[in-house]
Amino acid sequence: xxxxxxxxxxxxxxxxxxxxxxxxxxxxxxxxxxxxxxxxxxxxxxxxxxxxxxxxxxxxxxxxxxxxxxxxxxxxxxxxxxxxxxxxxxxxxxxxxxxxxxxxxxxxxxxxxxxxxx
Amino acid sequence: xxxxxxxxxxxxxxxxxxxxxxxxxxxxxxxxxxxxxxxxxxxxxxxxxxxxxxxxxxxxxxxxxxxxxxxxxxxxxxxxxxxxxxxxxxxxxxxxxxxxxxxxxxxxxxxxxxx
Numbered sequence: 029x030x031x032x033x034x035x036x037x038x039x040x041x042x043x044x045x046x047x048x049x050x051x052x053x054x055x056x057x058x059x060x061x062x063x064x065x066x067x068x069x070x071x072x073x074x075x076x077x078x079x080x081x082x083x084x085x086x087x088x089x090x091x092x093x094x095x096x097x098x099x100x101x102x103x104x105x106x107x108x109x110x111x112x113x114x115x116x117x118x119x120x121x122x123x124x125x126x127x128x129x130x131x132x133x134x135x136x137x138x139x140x141x142x143x144x145x146x
Numbered sequence: 147x148x149x150x151x152x153x154x155x156x157x158x159x160x161x162x163x164x165x166x167x168x169x170x171x172x173x174x175x176x177x178x179x180x181x182x183x184x185x186x187x188x189x190x191x192x193x194x195x196x197x198x199x200x201x202x203x204x205x206x207x208x209x210x211x212x213x214x215x216x217x218x219x220x221x222x223x224x225x226x227x228x229x230x231x232x233x234x235x236x237x238x239x240x241x242x243x244x245x246x247x248x249x250x251x252x253x254x255x256x257x258x259x260x261x
Contacts, residue, residue: 071252133202136189
């Protein structure tokens with residue numbers, strides 16, 4: 029079984045400031061890692077994913093994340109945020125296909141509400 | 147191409163009633179998963195269907211059930227509704243290519259309120 033911990037439930041920042049949203053995971057098997065964003069009254073939109081290969085992953089809207097296997101972390105970063113980035117962000121994991129388990133079930137963290145202030 | 151479509155968007159039901167939610171996946175996607183989102187519990191996996199068969203199931207009571215049709219459209223049903231079933235129900239579809247799923251595309255959800 030996997031678990032995901034998003035260390036901050038809320039992160040307020042000023043516009044054009046950098047931001048880092050932290051995510052740690054726990055799993056006994058190899059995993060795939062994802063970051064999703066949810067705007068009010070909307071579904072989830074994929075920002076980026078780590079499946080294998082380079083540990084630095086670039087996503088949409090200028091976001092990037094780094095997979096750190098030794099620290100079991102997958103922190104999300106953006107060098108300069110905009111008002112429009114205000115939303116809730118979810119880190120998620122699934123078992124990789126090579127683990128022999130199910131890679132169709134996503135386990136989510138509790139979410140981090142990013143609020144960008146002018 | 148069209149995204150994942152969930153209907154209805156909003157629903158109000160009374161305790162004890164049952165409800166059916168619908169999900170149409172992205173064309174060509176054969177895997178459909180359902181999630182429940184609540185402020186207290188966050189996002190929790192309900193079940194996943196592929197080729198009309200339930201492949202994975204989360205830890206929810208038997209009142210929660212689902213099915214998938216031959217065109218990959220899926221429905222989930224909740225019987226004997228309880229106040230605690232009030233939630234946003236999200237459907238996600240995936241392209242199951244060679245048994246590998248690498249990305250789930252989510253619909254906008256159905257907001258169920260039980261009164």
